[in-house]
């Protein structure tokens with residue numbers, strides 16, 4: 165099994181979503197992706213993680229899938245090329261999450277040829293909602309038709325590429341019906357997240373509103389994957405743009421950080437954060453598609469009880 169490492173390569177983004185959690189504690193230094201040497205060093209440290217975790221936790225990771233996240237992942241084309249080159253040296257598989265707005269023919273070719281999976285963050289197909297969420301530049305909202313065209317082009321070049329969609333449900337999109345749109349994009353998985361109050365509580369939704377959204381999309385149950393807060397906590401291995409592990413803070417809004425991997429080494433830095441290997445493995449194996457057709461399904465009942473919806 166591959167160990168998935170989510171590297172948030174930059175905080176910079178061309179959009180300003182109100183709930184954006186890509187905001188890390190600043191230090192007066194450049195993000196790692198702007199230095200080829202630092203990228204190389206980080207990749208080398210990351211390559212040690214499977215054997216470190218196998219020894220510590222008795223698991224059997226065989227490789228790494230490096231998932232590039234932002235900010236907007238494809239904001240800096242040259243730096244992305246440096247990362248791809250360095251990651252290939254260690255035989256990492258590559259995937260990425262993007263808002264899709266900056267893709268062009270050149271980037272699409274690179275992604276199709278070098279990445280096994282690409283996830284698009286799309287919360288809404290409505291201009292008004294996208295404007296209110298902040299997914300707009302100078303009052304021009306993202307054009308979801310263009311993202312559809314990008315997906316078609318990716319599939320033409322690489323029919324095997326895995327396409328996923330991520331949506332964050334909040335006050336501005338909670339009542340929408342995305343059934344037709346998601347069906348048209350035909351992703352292998354649609355990850356639906358209840359907005360987490362990492363940065364702000366404003367415009368968040370309650371469990372009942374989230375469940376109503378899921379239920380409205382129950383025809384897509386085979387591809388919907390939804391995680392509650394407990395399942396997400398400590399089950400992701402995440403690195404920030406300065407090369408620190410981070411996790412959602414257990415005590416307040418914001419994050420807890422390790423020291424910098426490039427300074428203290430990956431093993432010491434890993435010891436400074438909580439990473440629940442068993443939760444990670446459970447999530448990777450199960451990827452709990454919700455059986456939404458019946459509220460009597462054991463899976464949905466378990467999920468409902470954990471999220472206090474019943």
Ligand code: SF4
Nearest residue numbers: 177179181184235263
């Ligand atoms: S598109 Fe993503 S990274 Fe950019 S502001 Fe919105 S949530 Fe943040």
